[in-house]
Amino acid sequence: MATKVRIPASLRTLTGGKDEVTAAGDTVGALIEDLEKNHPGIKDRLVDEKGVRRFVNLYVGEEDVRFLEGLGTPLKAGDEISIVPAIAGG
Amino acid sequence: MKSRARRIESVLDAVGNTPMVRIPVPSAPDVTVYAKLESANPGGSVKDRAARCMILDALADGRLGRGKTLIDSTSGNTGVAYSMFGAALGIPVELVMPENVSRARKDIAKAFGTKIIFSDPLEGSDGAIRDVRRIVLANKDKYFYPDQYANPSNPKAHYEGTAVEILRDVGDVLTHFVAGVGTSGTMMGTARRLHEHTRKITCVAVQPDSSMHGLEGLKHMESSLVPQIYDPKVPDETMFIRTEDGWDMADALALRGLHVGHSSGANIFASIKVAERLAAEGKPGCIVCIVCDRGDRYFAPMKWDKSYVW
Numbered sequence: 001m002a003t004k005v006r007i008p009a010s011l012r013t014l015t016g017g018k019d020e021v022t023a024a025g026d027t028v029g030a031l032i033e034d035l036e037k038n039h040p041g042i043k044d045r046l047v048d049e050k051g052v053r054r055f056v057n058l059y060v061g062e063e064d065v066r067f068l069e070g071l072g073t074p075l076k077a078g079d080e081i082s083i084v085p086a087i088a089g090g
Numbered sequence: 091m092k093s094r095a096r097r098i099e100s101v102l103d104a105v106g107n108t109p110m111v112r113i114p115v116p117s118a119p120d121v122t123v124y125a126k127l128e129s130a131n132p133g134g135s136v137k138d139r140a141a142r143c144m145i146l147d148a149l150a151d152g153r154l155g156r157g158k159t160l161i162d163s164t165s166g167n168t169g170v171a172y173s174m175f176g177a178a179l180g181i182p183v184e185l186v187m188p189e190n191v192s193r194a195r196k197d198i199a200k201a202f203g204t205k206i207i208f209s210d211p212l213e214g215s216d217g218a219i220r221d222v223r224r225i226v227l228a229n230k231d232k233y234f235y236p237d238q239y240a241n242p243s244n245p246k247a248h249y250e251g252t253a254v255e256i257l258r259d260v261g262d263v264l265t266h267f268v269a270g271v272g273t274s275g276t277m278m279g280t281a282r283r284l285h286e287h288t289r290k291i292t293c294v295a296v297q298p299d300s301s302m303h304g305l306e307g308l309k310h311m312e313s314s315l316v317p318q319i320y321d322p323k324v325p326d327e328t329m330f331i332r333t334e335d336g337w338d339m340a341d342a343l344a345l346r347g348l349h350v351g352h353s354s355g356a357n358i359f360a361s362i363k364v365a366e367r368l369a370a371e372g373k374p375g376c377i378v379c380i381v382c383d384r385g386d387r388y389f390a391p392m393k394w395d396k397s398y399v400w
Contacts, residue, residue: 006212007212008211008212008213008214008302009212009213009214009216009217010214010301010302010303010310010313011301011302013301013313019212045300045302046302053304053333053334054304054333054334054337055303055304055333055337056302056304082212083212084190084211084212085190085211085214085302085303085304086190086304
């Protein structure tokens with residue numbers, strides 16, 4: 001199942017400049033593993049040993065995965081993932 | 091020495107002359123570390139200096155006249171400063187900021203009557219810069235666009251203010267200056283003046299270690315629109331700090347009575363590393379670093395804080 005993932009400007013060096021990519025996985029965690037295969041380095045930016053890094057927000061649709069089941073949040077057809085930095089920078 | 095307790099005519103005169111507080115570093119007993127509390131400025135951040143100087147210089151040479159609206163892109167603290175001084179001087183202010191800026195910053199700016207235009211949070215501060223340029227281009231006569239990333243009055247405020255105060259307050263014992271870079275105004279202006287000092291003073295810039303980071307206000311230059319005022323040759327050294335180290339330092343300092351923002355946590359973390367390096371070399375030292383703002387500016391409910399109750 002291919003899920004659409006929206007990429008923030010700060011990670012686009014890892015996606016060849018693309019602001020949207022697709023990845024496969026039944027859960028958010030599996031999707032990140034798949035993202036890492038095609039865009040090496042991206043996993044470290046998003047998660048650490050404790051889960052989603054504190055300054056990273058992962059949304060499934062409009063919902064933050066922190067309020068769903070974290071990396072175990074199941075994905076269904078048509079879901080869209082957004083990676084949003086917690087801060088604006090600069 | 092100017093006292094901080096003084097009678098003034100305008101909030102603009104309350105900027106500067108910020109105190110420095112000693113940060114004990116037990117692992118480096120022969121090195122003194124001072125944090126210069128820019129959070130003591132009237133708008134609560136180091137950005138008061140740049141905003142004040144950019145506005146006053148533009149008023150003096152006519153770029154900002156009657157009827158003009160001030161517009162800029164800002165992740166927040168500069169926006170608070172523009173809003174405060176704009177309200178004090180009767181200048182309308184509009185700000186473009188990414189939607190994911192902390193709510194406190196948006197609310198403070200609005201309290202001064204500022205109009206806020208949101209930019210795409212996925213595009214970050216560079217997206218806000220591109221948006222403001224587009225708006226100004228379409229309405230050239232309406233706006234004064236200080237462009238804090240390119241305005242020489244930004245580093246000038248630190249060349250004439252911050253650096254002079256540091257030299258006055260710690261004297262000739264200063265060996266190091268540590269500050270994070272966002273627009274880079276603080277580092278560029280302060281370092282240029284400190285480098286004119288007869289004895290060598292090492293200036294250390296702090297950057298996030300990655301493009302995806304949580305040190306609000308700082309820029310990872312390699313992956314960002316590089317500010318026009320930024321000259322990589324000015325700092326003697328750049329330290330790349332992990333977001334978690336900045337955040338944890340900010341939390342730890344609060345428990346010792348100093349509640350600072352995340353970028354300041356990174357600056358103090360870097361300063362302690364420099365102090366420990368000096369101690370390992372058997373050298374004494376005196377380090378001054380910048381506390382950009384207070385931690386409570388980051389308290390406000392973020393989008394995910396659904397359980398937050400005021």
